[in-house]
Amino acid sequence: MSKDYQNLEFSNRKKKVNSTIKIWDLGTDEEIATFTGESPITCCLVAPDGVTIVAGEGSGRVHFLRLQGR
Incomplete structure (x- = not known):
């Protein structure tokens, strides 16, 4: 069973790009969920x-991440 995700929100809590x-x-x-790349995520x-x-x-690099329901 998958769950649809509709909203994307960026946090400005940190001043540096990671x-x-x-x-x-x-x-x-x-x-x-957490994804960690090898260099800063820029978009x-x-x-x-x-x-x-x-x-x-x-x-x-470009990554395609698929979210699945829990």
Whole structure:
């Protein structure tokens, strides 16, 4: 069973760019997934399917991350 994710929110709590993407359940304030790249993540978006995240690193690598229901 998969769960659709529709919203993307960026945190400005840290002033520096890092190589981590964290997915939070905003209703419960619970971290539900973490992805760590090899270089800073410079961009990301949620694909129209609502379960795929496309993330780009400063090194030029592009990652396709698929979120699955818990």
